[in-house]
Amino acid sequence: MVTDFTPLQSLGGGALIGLAAVVLMALHGRILGATGILGGLLRFDDLADWRLKAALLVGMAMGPLVLLWLTGSVPVVDIPVSPLAIVLGGVVVGIGVSYGGGCTSGHGVCGNARFSRRSLVATVTFMATAFATVYVTRHLIGA
Amino acid sequence: MRIVSALLIGMIFGIGIAVSGMMNPAKVLNFFDLAQIAQGTWDPSLAFVMGGALAVAIPGYRLVLGRRAPRSAPLLANRFDLPGTRVIDRRLVLGSATFGIGWGIAGFCPGGALPALGTAEPEAFLFVAALIGGLLLARVLQARSLHPKPAT
Numbered sequence: 151m152v153t154d155f156t157p158l159q160s161l162g163g164g165a166l167i168g169l170a171a172v173v174l175m176a177l178h179g180r181i182l183g184a185t186g187i188l189g190g191l192l193r194f195d196d197l198a199d200w201r202l203k204a205a206l207l208v209g210m211a212m213g214p215l216v217l218l219w220l221t222g223s224v225p226v227v228d229i230p231v232s233p234l235a236i237v238l239g240g241v242v243v244g245i246g247v248s249y250g251g252g253c254t255s256g257h258g259v260c261g262n263a264r265f266s267r268r269s270l271v272a273t274v275t276f277m278a279t280a281f282a283t284v285y286v287t288r289h290l291i292g293a
Numbered sequence: 294m295r296i297v298s299a300l301l302i303g304m305i306f307g308i309g310i311a312v313s314g315m316m317n318p319a320k321v322l323n324f325f326d327l328a329q330i331a332q333g334t335w336d337p338s339l340a341f342v343m344g345g346a347l348a349v350a351i352p353g354y355r356l357v358l359g360r361r362a363p364r365s366a367p368l369l370a371n372r373f374d375l376p377g378t379r380v381i382d383r384r385l386v387l388g389s390a391t392f393g394i395g396w397g398i399a400g401f402c403p404g405g406a407l408p409a410l411g412t413a414e415p416e417a418f419l420f421v422a423a424l425i426g427g428l429l430l431a432r433v434l435q436a437r438s439l440h441p442k443p444a445t
Contacts, residue, residue, distance in 0.1 A: 151323070153336045154336070155336050156338045157338065157341050159338075160314055163310065163315070163342060164345025164346040164349075165309070165346065165349045166306070166313075169353070172354060174299075174302045175367065175373070176353075176367060177367055177370070178369055179373040179375075181375065182302070184403035184404035184406075184407055187407070188428065192425065192428060202296070205300045206300075209300040209301060209303020210306055210407045210408045212411055213305075213309075213311050214307065214311045215411050216307075227318070227414040228320075229319070229400070229414070229416045230319045230322060231400060233416065238395075238398055239395045239397075239420065240419070240421070240423025241423045241426055242392075244423065244424045244426060244428040245388075245434075246389065246393070247388070247392050248427070249388025249391065249431060250386075251384075253402050253404060254396075254404050257389070260354075263354045264354050267379065267381060268378070268379060271381050275386055275389040277393065278390075279389075279391075280394070280396045281325050281327060281397070283394045283397025284397045285328065288322075288328070
C-alpha cells in the first residue's frame with residue numbers, strides 16, 4: 151500500500167502535537183504521553199487524576215470529528231496488516247511501554263523536548279527495533 | 294476549568310495526530326520500510342511529524358519550565374510533575390525495544406491509536422483493547438517481580 155509524502159501536513163500536525171504538550175505542561179504541569187494517560191485510566195485511586203486523563207482521552211478521540219466538522223473529511227486510516235497482527239502488536243506495545251516508561255509522545259516528543267537522556271535512549275531504541283521489525287515482517291517472512 | 298482545558302488539549306493533540314498521518318498505520322509502516330527507498334516509494338513524512346513537534350515543544354518547554362524558581366507552579370495545578378529518575382537501565386532499553394517491535398508489527402503506537410478511536414475504525418478499537426491487555430499483563434508481571442513468593 152503506497153502512501154503519499156505529506157511534508158507540510160506532517161510538519162503542521164507535528165506542531166499541533168508539540169503545542170498540546172506545551173499547553174498541558176503550562177496549565178497542568180504534566181508530560182503529555184499516551185502511555186501515561188491510558189495507564190492512569192486503569193487506576194482508580196485518584197479521582198481528580200482519573201477525570202483529567204479521561205478528559206484528555208475523550209478530547210483526543212474527538213480530534214478526527216473536529217476535523218470532519220472543519221474540513222468535511224477525515225484523514226484515512228488504512229490497515230495494511232491482519233487483525234492478528236493488530237492484536238499481537240497491541241499486546242507487545244502494551245508490555246513494552248510499561249517497562250520502557252513511555253512511547254512516541256511521552257519519550258519521543260515530551261522527553262526529548264526537555265533533553266532527557268533516558269528519552270533519547272528510549273527513542274533511538276524503539277525507532278531501531280521498529281525499522282528492524284518492518285524489515286523482517288515485510289522482506290524476510292512477509293509477502 | 295481543569296476538565297475543559299484537558300478536553301481542549303486532547304483535541305489539539307488528536308487533530309495534530311490525525312493531520313500528521315500518525316494515526317494511519319499504512320503511513321507509519323511505509324516510513325519504517327527503508328527498502329522502499331530503492332523503489333522510490335518510501336514515505337519519510339513521519340520524520341517531519343517529530344520535527345514539527347520538537348520545533349514547538351523545545352522552545353515551549355523552555356518558556357514554561359526554564360529559569361523558574363523551584364517553587365513556581367503550573368496555572369491549574371500545585372506543581373510540575375516531571376519524571377524524577379535519570380537511570381538508563383535494562384528495563385528502559387528492553388521495554389523500549391519491545392515497544393518498537395509491537396509498533397512495527399501493528400503500525401499503531403498508543404498516541405496514534407487513541408485519536409483513531411474517533412474514526413470508528415474497528416482495528417483502532419482492537420488495537421487499544423489489546424494495548425490495555427498488554428498494560429495490565431505488564432502490571433501483573435511487575436507486581437510479581439516486586440513481591441516474589443517466599444521460598445518454601
